[in-house]
Amino acid sequence: MPKRTNPFQQLAAIIHSRLGSGWNVTESLFLTDSITGEMREVDVVAKATVGTYDIYISVECRDHKRSADVTWIESMAKKHESLSTSKLVLWSRSGFTKAAIAKATALKIDTVSQASAASADWATLARSLIGGLVQLVTPRFSPFIDITATEGTPARLEDVSNALIYDSGGQVVNSIPSIIEFMGKSSDMGKTLLDHAPIGSGDFYAEIQPPVPWFTDTAYGQRVPVLRIGIGISTFVEKLALDAASAAIDGKVATLATASTATGQFQIYVEEAPDGSKQVQAANVRKT
Numbered sequence: 577m578p579k580r581t582n583p584f585q586q587l588a589a590i591i592h593s594r595l596g597s598g599w600n601v602t603e604s605l606f607l608t609d610s611i612t613g614e615m616r617e618v619d620v621v622a623k624a625t626v627g628t629y630d631i632y633i634s635v636e637c638r639d640h641k642r643s644a645d646v647t648w649i650e651s652m653a654k655k656h657e658s659l660s661t662s663k664l665v666l667w668s669r670s671g672f673t674k675a676a677i678a679k680a681t682a683l684k685i686d687t688v689s690q691a692s693a694a695s696a697d698w699a700t701l702a703r704s705l706i707g708g709l710v711q712l713v714t715p716r717f718s719p720f721i722d723i724t725a726t727e728g729t730p731a732r733l734e735d736v737s738n739a740l741i742y743d744s745g746g747q748v749v750n751s752i753p754s755i756i757e758f759m760g761k762s763s764d765m766g767k768t769l770l771d772h773a774p775i776g777s778g779d780f781y782a783e784i785q786p787p788v789p790w791f792t793d794t795a796y797g798q799r800v801p802v803l804r805i806g807i808g809i810s811t812f813v814e815k816l817a818l819d820a821a822s823a824a825i826d827g828k829v830a831t832l833a834t835a836s837t838a839t840g841q842f843q844i845y846v847e848e849a850p851d852g853s854k855q856v857q858a859a860n861v862r863k864t
Contacts, residue, residue, distance in 0.1 A: 584669045595633075599622050599624045607634075609659060637667040665688065671690070701848055702846065705831055712837060715769060715811050722806065768780075774813060832844070837860060
């Protein structure tokens with residue numbers, strides 16, 4: 577059965593994955609009901625072994641428009657009575673009623689809601705991501721090297737994705753993979769593509785003139801002078817609507833924003849602290 581998930585559940589999984597190296601965190605894990613023998617799905621399970629004992633933190637996530645009430649608290653508590661759950665944590669994207677919180681507290685069940693994150697005025701990035709848009713630029717690099725052939729005439733090498741660059745003494749000073757990696761991480765390059773790449777497909781070009789004499793090898797093993805390195809940049813630009821979820825944990829606000837792309841799923845994970853510090857991680861998770 578395919579895994580059922582949403583940004584709120586994914587956020588719960590990410591936060592629990594940071595418990596430490598001894599914990600194994602799984603989304604949509606099935607645990608055995610000790611009474612019926614049936615397999616019951618739990619949204620997120622963090623498991624660790626202490627001595628000879630297995631510890632299970634079970635997290636159930638509710639992504640409804642209405643606040644979670646006492647009925648949901650009681651149903652989750654009853655469900656986990658016959659599972660191997662050591663600690664139950666309930667996440668509700670729309671918060672909890674006062675009665676629900678009182679019931680959870682009495683049953684020693686922890687509660688987490690997005691409402692508590694929204695009340696943190698300093699979590700400015702979280703508020704901008706919820707219901708926000710992002711422009712995703714996916715570049716593809718096509719390098720070539722213009723050389724002076726052994727007979728002294730200009731020529732072009734096309735298949736250079738792994739080519740090495742040498743100085744006049746034969747020492748490796750650069751490589752095409754390193755140059756492309758640098759370009760991909762360059763903030764100036766990123767800003768240029770964001771500002772100028774059209775929605776859909778676009779084409780750009782960059783070139784590098786050797787600052788000192790550079791050399792490379794041909795497919796036949798001949799070392800020849802480099803005239804220039806050219807990089808063709810094909811872009812694919814998507815404007816994406818974000819589905820974002822936040823939660824206040826340990827004095828910080830954690831936010832996960834996701835969007836479906838042509839190749840998979842775009843994710844932004846943010847942690848914000850009251851002092852204004854932020855940690856941001858972004859990834860484009862490709863379909864498998």
